Amino acid sequence: xxxxxRISLRILPTCAFALFLAHSLAAQERPYFITYNHYLEEPxxxxxSLNSTFGTQRAANRFFSYWTEFEYGVNAWWTxxxxxxxQSTIHDSTIFTGYRWENRFRPLKREHxxxxxxxxxxxxxxxxxxxxxxxxxxxxxxxxxxINGDARKERKRxxxxxxxxxxxxKGWNLSENIIAEKNLTSSPWEFGYALGASRPLAxxxxxxxxxxxxxxxxxxxxxxxxxxxxxxxxxxxxSHYLAPLLAWNFPxxxxxRVSPGFGLNGNSHRFLLRWSISREFSGFGSxxxxxxxxxx
Amino acid sequence: xxxxxxxxxxxxxxxAAGLAWAQKEKSLDSGKKxxxxxxxxxxxxxxxxxxxxxxxxxxxxxxxxxxxxxxxAQCHGETGEGTKKAPSLRAPEVLGAxxxxxxxxxxxxxxRSGMPVWSKLPEAQRWQIVRFVKSLGPxxxxxxxxxxxxx
Numbered sequence: 001x002x003x004x005x006r007i008s009l010r011i012l013p014t015c016a017f018a019l020f021l022a023h024s025l026a027a028q029e030r031p032y033f034i035t036y037n038h039y040l041e042e043p044x045x046x047x048x049s050l051n052s053t054f055g056t057q058r059a060a061n062r063f064f065s066y067w068t069e070f071e072y073g074v075n076a077w078w079t080x081x082x083x084x085x086x087q088s089t090i091h092d093s094t095i096f097t098g099y100r101w102e103n104r105f106r107p108l109k110r111e112h113x114x115x116x117x118x119x120x121x122x123x124x125x126x127x128x129x130x131x132x133x134x135x136x137x138x139x140x141x142x143x144x145x146x147i148n149g150d151a152r153k154e155r156k157r158x159x160x161x162x163x164x165x166x167x168x169x170k171g172w173n174l175s176e177n178i179i180a181e182k183n184l185t186s187s188p189w190e191f192g193y194a195l196g197a198s199r200p201l202a203x204x205x206x207x208x209x210x211x212x213x214x215x216x217x218x219x220x221x222x223x224x225x226x227x228x229x230x231x232x233x234x235x236x237x238x239s240h241y242l243a244p245l246l247a248w249n250f251p252x253x254x255x256x257r258v259s260p261g262f263g264l265n266g267n268s269h270r271f272l273l274r275w276s277i278s279r280e281f282s283g284f285g286s287x288x289x290x291x292x293x294x295x296x
Numbered sequence: 297x298x299x300x301x302x303x304x305x306x307x308x309x310x311x312a313a314g315l316a317w318a319q320k321e322k323s324l325d326s327g328k329k330x331x332x333x334x335x336x337x338x339x340x341x342x343x344x345x346x347x348x349x350x351x352x353x354x355x356x357x358x359x360x361x362x363x364x365x366x367x368x369a370q371c372h373g374e375t376g377e378g379t380k381k382a383p384s385l386r387a388p389e390v391l392g393a394x395x396x397x398x399x400x401x402x403x404x405x406x407x408r409s410g411m412p413v414w415s416k417l418p419e420a421q422r423w424q425i426v427r428f429v430k431s432l433g434p435x436x437x438x439x440x441x442x443x444x445x446x447x
Contacts, residue, residue, distance in 0.1 A: 039416045042370075044381070076407045110404045111415050171418040203418040204350075207358035215421070251366060282370045286381075 029255035031218040031247035033274045034133060035196030037175040038115035038166035040104060041073030044285035049278030053132060056271045060145040063089040065097075065130040072284070077106040087130050093148045098125030098156075100133075104164070111168075119162035119177075127154030132272065134160065136181045137190025137229045138237045140267035157184045171203045173220075188230035196222040198245070211250055218247045225264070239268035254279050332382075332409055333389040339400040346396030348430075350423045360428030363421055367414070376432045382411065386435040398426045 030037050033051070041047060049069040056062050064087070071081040083100040102121035128151035130144050159182050166175040179192040198220025206213045225240030227233060243261035250256075254277065261272035350356040365374070371382035378384030390398070402422050405413035414422060 037416075040412065042412050043410050073412075076405060076410050076412045106407065109407045111413055168415050171420075173416075200418055204355075204420040205359040205363050205424055207355040207362070209362060215418075 029247060029249060029257065029278055029280075031198045031220050031245055031257060032175070032194075032196045032222050033243070033245065033257065033259050033276070034135075034224045035175045035177055035194040035222045036104070036117070036119065036162070036164045036166075037173050037196070038106065038117045038164060040076070040079040040106060040117070041071050042280075042282065043073045043075045045073045045280055045282045046284035047071040047278055047280045049276055051131075051274065051276035053130070054273040055130060055132070055144070055269045057141060057144060057269060059142070061090045061092060063087060063130050063144070065132070067131050067133070069278070077109075079104045085125055085129050085131050087128055087148070089130075089148055095128055095148050095152055097129035097131075097152070098123065100125070102160075113167055115166050117164040117166070119160075119164055121160040121162075123156065123158050123160065125156050125158075127151040127156065129156070132269075134179055134181065134192055134194075135224055135239055135241065136179055136192035136226050138232070139190075139192075139226050140237065140239050141263070141269050142267075144269070155185075158182060159184060172197060172199045190229045191227040191233065192225060193227055194222060194224035196220060198247075209251060211252075216249050216251070218249070220245050222259075225268075237267065240264040241268055241272065243272070243274070253281075332406055332411075333387065335401055335406045335409075336389060336393050336397050339397040343400035344394050344396045346394075346399060348395040348399070348423050348426055350420065350427055351395070353427075356424045356427040357431055359421075360424035360426070360431075363417070363425050364428050367417070368425065371411075376429065377435055384435060385429050386432050388434070390429070391432075391434060395423075395426045395430060398429055399423060402426070 029047070029049075030039060047069070049071065051067050051069065053065045054062065055065070065085070066087065067083050067085045069081055069083050071079060073079050081100075081102045081104075083102070085097045085099065086095065087097050088094040100121055100123040102119065105118045105120075107116060107118060127143075127146065128148045161180045163178045164175065165177070166173060168174075173196070175194075175196040177194040179194065181190045181192070182188075198218050200215055201217040201219060202214035205215045210216075221242065221244045223240070223242050225235075226238035228236065228238060240263070241261045242264055243259045245257065245259035247255060247257045256275075256277055258275045259273075261269075261274065263270050263272075348356075364372075364376075368376075371379060372385050373379050376385035378387075384390070399422055401411075402414045402425065404415075405411045407413065417425075
């Protein structure tokens, strides 16, 4: 057994025990799948989220992509997130496609009309990744048509930078993301955008405890797509999507989200259906610290 | 190419080190608590003067209690008495603050000291929480530890 496997065998039970010690918390999950607003994870809270996208393709088989998110609030101005990605293509295969590590930083200490957050991500994925978590440059449906065996040979080590702008007004959240992505081996900088608007179905909380209260639901819409690259900036040969969404935050700490997405031009997948289930564990950081604390 | 990889490796190591450093247990000492309470004084006059629009809403108190348990109790304690992570909401500084001041602090958070912004909750829900916090009385006096009888 390799040393990395031995380390994993030690770390996994520790994390599982820390999750057991942590309390679940009422999630206030962002309703978007692609767009980010300016709200960060609460300090010391871990959110585990299982997500999937079903996609149709004109010239290839349908696919399911999956990603697992571990989002942790380091403090009130820094959230870090680790992703594991995979994918299944019908009549082809199921493969692990890579990992991502993202960090979001809030530079301003108070709320403003427009609140900026800086986003930095490193991703190490292969060409078969179809999570479509960001659509940039000249990404099109044809990129996903390759069979997994060939697509996985392409390695993508990329840095992604985003400027997240977000405002809250009368219960609405309006978010705008500007995206720049660079493959570290070659390729020019590629650009993209994501826009989102959402609102809870009720602004006032009801006095009774309930799962089906309107305040536990949020609805919205997001739109995202590519803006070309450094040499060919613009909308030509890019793909774009419009996706309504619905989120349901249970008081018990679990959140469900679903979002059907529709391609807006011939370069886009015609239809994407995304869904996710997530759960927040507050006090995860303290629980881990207690496990490693010195005995009195 | 090698230089790029080196820069990337250094960045990842620095971020991981920062993550570890940021996780050091920071319990609230009296100085920090005073700093957090001092944030109440930072509220602008206009914010301080705002009245709670749900003051006379009979549902505001139970709804505020429910929201407090979901979002605030983890750090401030089930009855707002404070924990290692966050100060008491039953201290004179908070009891003496106007509803508008509490609403302003909740909306803006005290980001550098660990309290996140709560503008993610709709305005009406923040006012419901303020209504509940204002209903908390002063903390009950701490009973002195019983001394063991001399042998």
